[in-house]
Amino acid sequence: MSTKPAPVAVALDAQDLDTALRWAEQTGPYVSTIKVGLELYLKHGAQAVQRTREASGGRDLFLDLKLHDIPNTVAGAARGVAALRPTYLTVHASGGAAMIRAAVEALPQTRIAAVTVLTSLSEADLSAVGLIGPPLDAARRLAALAVAAGARAIVCSPREVAAVRAEVGPDVTLITPGVRPPGAAHGDQTRVATPEQALADGADLLVIGRPITGAADPAAAAREIGAALARWAAPGPPKVDDPCGDGGESARLLEECE
Numbered sequence: 387m388s389t390k391p392a393p394v395a396v397a398l399d400a401q402d403l404d405t406a407l408r409w410a411e412q413t414g415p416y417v418s419t420i421k422v423g424l425e426l427y428l429k430h431g432a433q434a435v436q437r438t439r440e441a442s443g444g445r446d447l448f449l450d451l452k453l454h455d456i457p458n459t460v461a462g463a464a465r466g467v468a469a470l471r472p473t474y475l476t477v478h479a480s481g482g483a484a485m486i487r488a489a490v491e492a493l494p495q496t497r498i499a500a501v502t503v504l505t506s507l508s509e510a511d512l513s514a515v516g517l518i519g520p521p522l523d524a525a526r527r528l529a530a531l532a533v534a535a536g537a538r539a540i541v542c543s544p545r546e547v548a549a550v551r552a553e554v555g556p557d558v559t560l561i562t563p564g565v566r567p568p569g570a571a572h573g574d575q576t577r578v579a580t581p582e583q584a585l586a587d588g589a590d591l592l593v594i595g596r597p598i599t600g601a602a603d604p605a606a607a608a609r610e611i612g613a614a615l616a617r618w619a620a621p622g623p624p625k626v627d628d629p630c631g632d633g634g635e636s637a638r639l640l641e642e643c644e
């Protein structure tokens with residue numbers, strides 16, 4: 387059983403600070419990163435960030451505020467969280483190059499992570515808001531734009547991570563939410579893949595929330611995901627991607643197991 391922290395950012399999405407602190411403490415030994423997003427940050431602010439990081443044992447901080455505003459406002463917001471020294475801070479890539487550059491310049495020590503296409507959105511959802519075509523096309527286009535504007539990380543679906551990697555090269559950190567271990571509920575996520583598939587396709591950091599925090603034992607859930615990834619990454623004969631537990635007979639994508 388592996389105890390080395392896995393390349394996982396556990397999403398501490400809770401209204402209740404004590405709950406988030408408990409999750410951070412329980413999962414900290416098994417994950418590289420804690421993710422504080424809008425739910426926890428808007429309710430409890432900077433103290434939630436400081437305290438969850440401490441509870442996690444000083445894991446990397448992914449501040450997922452998904453900034454999206456005019457460049458001057460985004461620069462000010464980014465400066466406003468500078469004291470928290472986040473490893474990553476998210477902005478929406480669709481805010482445009484000038485907005486992304488403003489965040490990058492405001493927070494040079496942080497990897498500004500540009501969110502391409504939310505993993506909850508289907509192709510039909512995108513077309514309803516006027517983005518015609520497969521999510522992959524938009525993800526590639528937005529990733530290229532964001533990296534050209536100075537973003538050093540990209541948030542995308544694991545379904546698109548291989549294409550985004552081909553687009554932006556090896557030096558950009560690729561972060562994938564929408565990750566579901568085999569059998570886990572998708573909830574509101576639509577463009578999902580397994581942890582192993584996301585890494586195989588080029589992800590550097592997997593964002594996983596409810597499959598860990600919604601488990602009866604979040605520590606065990608995080609530990610098991612880390613152990614599965616370690617088994618998958620161990621040297622040996624080429625591995626068959628097997629999300630359905632049927633020896634690789636099924637197709638790669640998780641929903642095809644169901």
Ligand SMILES: O=c1ccn([C@@H]2O[C@H](COP(=O)(O)O)[C@@H](O)[C@H]2O)c(=O)[nH]1
Binds near residue numbers: 423
């Ligand atoms: O496209 C995106 C961008 C961010 N997220 C965030 O990731 C986690 C996912 O949590 P789960 O419980 O594993 O679904 C959540 O905090 C989102 O705000 C995303 O899902 N998709």
